[in-house]
Amino acid sequence: MERPWLAHYEPGVPRDFTPSGGVLPDLLRRSAEAYADREALTFLGRATTYRRLWQDARRFAVALQNLGVRPGERVSVMLPNCPQFVVSFYGALLAGATVVNTSPLYVASELEHQLLDSGSETLILLDAFYPRYQQIAARVPVKRVIVTGIQDALPFPKNVLYPLKARREGTWVDVRAGGSVFHFGSLVRSQAPSPQVVTIWPDDVALLQYTGGTTGVPKGAMLTHGNLVANAEQARAWMTDLREGQEVTLAAIPFFHVYGMTVAMNLSVLIGATIALVPNPRDVRMVLSQISASKATLFPGVPTLYNAINNHPDTPKHDLTTIRACISGSAPLLLETARRFRALTGGANLVEGYGLTEASPITHTNPIFGDQREGSIGLPMPGVDALVVGEDGEPVVSGEVGELWVAGPNVMKGYWNCEGETAKALREAHGRTWLLTGDLAVMDEDGYFRVVDRKKDLIIAGGYNVYPREVEEVLMTHPAVLEAAAVGLPDAYRGESVHAALALRPGMTATAAEITAHCRAHLSPYKVPRTVEFRADLPKTAVGKVLRRQLAQEARERMEATPAAS
Incomplete structure (x- = not known):
């Protein structure tokens, strides 16, 4: 097939892309070997090195195995951006489990649906969320609950003061270990970092990421190790000036969102970046203070967050000029938002991208330094093919509107226990397996794409x-x-x-x-x-x-x- 976008790739972006075929724990292992003493995570004043993060992930894998978690079992993680999320994610994968990203924003009924649908027998959650689980505990298949608190990741004396503050404000939730309830910190500290070796293959499902697609019925997109590793590698290939072992990523976009997981977490681990964790992206003051304190160089986000920074009264008090690159995802980026943010940061490259949960998620983005076309979602990422298809299932000519189809190593395996929905979303044609996005788009003669109508009703x-x-x-x-x-x-x-x-x-x-x-x-x-x-x-x-x-x-x-x- 013709790929006119290749001619507009920036120098250094590979025209021929082949993913490494690795699995997610390998990303952390390699960075722990290469950057053992570099800070992997910073969280409100406390730092964790790559050596320590790798050890904690292995300890947590041992804990899960000792609790009876077997390869292929689903482990739901309901945490904000905090060190425990990263340890839980890579630890569960090391144990051979499948992670189920679970939004901390869910009310009890939403949590119940996802636990039932995924069949999760293990739930890892913040102590503040435990009352929501209690409302549905008798109706879900969960056998073991692992509870942690923000205070568990704070440095002294914040870890002592936080519970006092929470009690004073009436937000403290006291969850006692016993029976099927376990404390995260105790589990990790009590294990040796020597999990039982589990063979993990690139085609194994690493993540169930729930999405409603266009139907409104939440379904778990089965994203494999190969899918998620490939998308992180595609993002690295696109950002040609990334400095291995030197970048600092401001991780405000939630990891339970697949965009945050891929760009803020997995990509950062892949390149040995320091991840500056922000547990509450709605707290713009915290976001601003973490940018200046961490001297963040990479800032993936969503238009709402960039817009909030543009308009916050505290923004002039903070130095944002260390930020070099930002890819905006999840929603259309307004031109005025991008213009104002670039001015505040002294010229940081803020470009719009496009993706879907089912594609791990990034499929298109504008060049970081090259021709950034207003109103366009940019060019297909390395290794991604894209077509604009008419009602007859055949590609239309450039400039004509049709449905956007994408194919590549980042496209999901299918929907969890939804063969009918999988058949609607994935189609074999033109020698490839295509993901039908449901979005109407136009491709110009240079291979830049523009979405002209969003998924129906979304x-x-x-x-x-x-x-x-x-x-x-x-x-x-x-x-x-x-x-x-x-x-x-x-x-x-x-x-x-x-x-x-x-x-x-x-x-x-x-x-x-x-x-x-x-x-x-x-x-x-x-x-x-x-x-x-x-x-x-x-x-x-x-x-x-x-x-x-x-x-x-x-x-x-x-x-x-x-x-x-x-």
Whole structure:
């Protein structure tokens, strides 16, 4: 097939890319050998060397094996960005397990669905999240719970002061070990770093990363060791000026998000970078202080975070000029956001990329130093092929709109226990296995791609996927709601925000505040509607399907008309 994008690769980016075929624990082992005394992690004043990180991962693997975790078992990790996440991830993989990334933002019902669907028998979580697990413990297959706290990773005297502060604020959760509950720190400290050797193959599933795709039903994308290693290596190949053993990555984007896991964690471990961990990316003051304290050189993120830094009153107090490169993912990057961020950092290269959970996730990005085209998601990464395909399944000519298909070593194995959905997402054609993105795109004659319409009905709020069906199902549990639809509206800060359109049952009333309060009790905060619209009925097709696109268009028109009217 023709690959016009190759002619626009920067010097040093390989035109022919072959992944190493390694497995994820090898990344950490090699960096521990090459950079044993270099700081691998920094966390609020405490540093961990690569030697220590490798030892702790092996100790944790021994602990899991002693607890009965066997190769292929699923281990759910529900942690923010902290040293325990990195140890848990690589330790579980060393034991031969499959990690299940579990969002700390999940409410109890969301956590229950994922534990049931994945069949996870081991759950690693922060003590503050334990009450959510207790609500569903009797209904899920979890046999062992490993609990840790932020204080476990803090230096003295912060580790002593943190519990006192949490108790004073009423946020402390006291979880006692016993029975099926274990303390993370005790497990790691009590083991020798000598796990039973487990043979791991590149085609083994390393990660179940849950995504709703376009259906709204969360499914676990099976990402193999080979997929995830390949995508980290593709990112390294793209960033031609990376300095092995010298970079500092500001890890604010969550590791439980596959973009954060690949670019902020796995890529950093691959190149022996120091990872400056930020447990709460919403705390912009903390993000700013960690950039200046760590002298971060790489800053992967999402547009919401860059925009927050652009507009925060404390930004001028911090030195951001050490940042050299940033790839923005998960949502469209506004041109003004990129322009202002570059000015604040003295010219850091902030470029937009594109990807999907099912592709580990990066498939396209703009050149770091070369021709960065406004409004474009850039060029396919090394080793990625891309087609724009018409309704007949054949490629269209450049400049024409079609569905974007991608293929490469980073494309998932399939969906966990969802053969039907896998068959819809993956297709054999033109001698390759293609991932059908569901996005409508255009490729120009130089091989730059532009997405012209997003996955049907998907809302991306602050970099997080929001699937309308999830929101609508909660809305429909309100006793006054007869019909409900959730759509995305433009939001200068989040990229998009959730808008709910409702028709109420005859004779019943409800307020917007009541609806949002109901949603907060059942949904993660970023999924809660920011605006609520009440209508006599919802527009539908002839077969009764709600016209979300029409609702979104009408709401956008009202937004645009309101300022003019005032």
